[in-house]
Amino acid sequence: MAKVSLDRLRKVYPDGHVAVQEASFEVDDGELLVLVGPSGCGKSTLLRMIAGLEAISSGELHIAGRMVNALPPKERDIAMVFQNYALYPHMTVAENLGFGLKLRGMAKQEVRRRVTEAADMLEIAPLLDRRPAALSGGQRQRVALGRALVRQPQVFLLDEPLSNLDAKLRASMRVEIARLHRKLGTTMIHVTHDQVEAMTLGHRIVVLREGRIQQIDTPMALYERPANLFVASFLGSPAMNLVEGELGRADGAGGYRLRIGDGLALALPEASGLEAVVGHRVTLGIRPEDLALAEAGPGALPARVEVVEAVGSEAYLNLDCDGHPLVARVPPWRLPSAGELVHCRPAAERLHFFDPGSGERLPA
Template identity: 65%
Template sequence: MAKVQLENVRKVYENGQVAVQGATFEVADGELMVLVGPSGCGKSTLLRMIAGLEDITSGTLRIGDKVVNDVAPKDRDIAMVFQSYALYPHMTVRENLAFGLKLRGHPQAVIDERVRNAAQLLGLSDMLDKLPKAMSGGQRQRVALGRAMVRESAVFLLDEPLSNLDAKLRHSVRTEIAQLHRKLGTTMVYVTHDQVEAMTLGQRIVVLNAGVIQQIDTPMALYERPANLFVAGFLGSPAMNVLRGTLQGDGLRMADGRQIPLSAPQALQGRDVLVGIRPEHLQPAAAGDTVAFEGKVEGIEPVGNEIFVNLTLGEQLLVMRVPPQALPPVGEGLKVALHGAHLHFFDPQTELRL
């Protein structure tokens, strides 16, 4: 195992496009770090630079205590799992798992032991003589994970390994990856665009947008205290509601003149702000709720254990997440209470947290 350190790592292509802008962070020895962001944000480019598949324009990359900027991928002591599985279709599971070890000249006894251990850990022992075409997508991804495991590398790099699986398989393989990390204690860097994967797998998360790191923290710290509006909106489903207006007295005055009662820090009084509210922190008002406003129900989406209520407040669209309950029909008004302790305030120009 080994830590991974990036110091102001940049990637600029020949056409001048900046793919990664000054990435600086450390993946601790044995940590599972997730890189997350929308398509084109630079997360896969960053992973490929760690792997040695992309040249680093500037900055320093260390694996362990060794600078590896100019070290070939095969000499970096890393193992990579791709979204496409990249299995050899004409080889059995056993042969796929053993192939890389044979290329490196390991003794047959070592190869057999590592293959046996990986197959047992991943539930592949009964499939060692199967070809990939005879397996499900989830089973193939487990073979891809096993091929990385048998190398016993210092660092595992996983590039959107679940993106080709359906929702049910994604959940089961995600659980297997988390269990695998706990058992092996290997340093892992995991790339995904799926915020659910990021939140459930990552011990810490690096949030990227347009090649720039937005925030690095634990999943719940990111959710509960986002550094800016992008992080606030990207993590969480449904996304955070955002109201724009001026803080005056005991509420937020919106552009259409509506006054939303809410409590805000005294230092923000008189300021134009963006107010973020998670859907679960909007609830139907009870009889004693004084911090409430009147919205109009535009849609009700029951999803089993909860309901998403789509509301309008003038021209403003809001989403509320509530437990299953009786609600006014579409088109009628609903008094909504704000949970003031969970409000987020952002600067409307910089979009940074206030």
């Protein structure tokens, strides 16, 4: 079983910088797990610790049931795909694919078999006699994947393998990696800073910030119930709208009111868990797709249209609501014009509430 287990892994550099803090999670056999976060959050450092390219300061790392803290990379039965491909420019594609196997003394016939098998799987068989300089970016990435594939490791580690590709090629290579994983059923850990890549590829996602794990869950669970303001704003494109205000009880029919400006308040429905924060400031989160154009009235916010971004199948309205920037994702027909005053209403059943001080989600 190629299960990977991290128990309180920590990385401290000689200058005292703590790059990874108490990272604990398990990657199941055959799972594709994604580490995601902004630059400098520790995700690549964590991957390099799993690979054996960075020393572990404290904690325990187990791969397939054995502790590997002190083992060199070649004894961990892993294969790594790097951001810069790391292909040998003087070798052909076939030689690049088989080089690692030859170093291990594998028989020529077995090397040839594995190279042919990987080339067929990745559809690069016609390129075996070319050198890297004669390949496109996507073809080089396939060769880098193939070089890891021929190793037949227990665990694949992918360190931002798509970041050097253009947007269209990134999308097609995401499909290739997902298809490859489904065929192989091998444990994969994929590092990226791209939240779309994380959402579309991962069975589960580990969200990191400043070396600390913020939340671990399936992509849609993270999207629909983020644990804190960082996860809420990091996952989703466009990002979640965040509006801070003072929560009070509504007059008359019940429910709540969020006062977000002088004379501007949003009527909110009754929700369990909010009573404890009445009279306090809270942050309301609204996904762009949960903010719809509406008639003026209770529960609708007046806003001025600043920019309209029509992107084909949908449009993004960039709004100014009394100094609060909002984005609404709407159908692309009958769009308002820049400068026009509109009213928008959030979907009452899909609101998110956070403590603005701690950033933690409120149980509403």
